[in-house]
Amino acid sequence: MGAGNDLAGKVRTVRGPVDPAELGPTLMHEQVVCDFTLPAAARWSMSAPGP
Numbered sequence: 001m002g003a004g005n006d007l008a009g010k011v012r013t014v015r016g017p018v019d020p021a022e023l024g025p026t027l028m029h030e031q032v033v034c035d036f037t038l039p040a041a042a043r044w045s046m047s048a049p050g051p
Helices: 003-007 040-047
Strands: 011-013 016-018
16 A cells, blocks of 8 residues: 555644544645745836936
């Protein structure tokens, strides 16, 4: 069998695989990363002296 089969039916946690029945109520959440920096070309055009 493959190496991933030992996780079948388990929830992966920081403390290792856990049976879902042992978790109790849980809250869902997402990991979101937002990058508001401008690309280099946009920074150069904004810093260039105007006519």
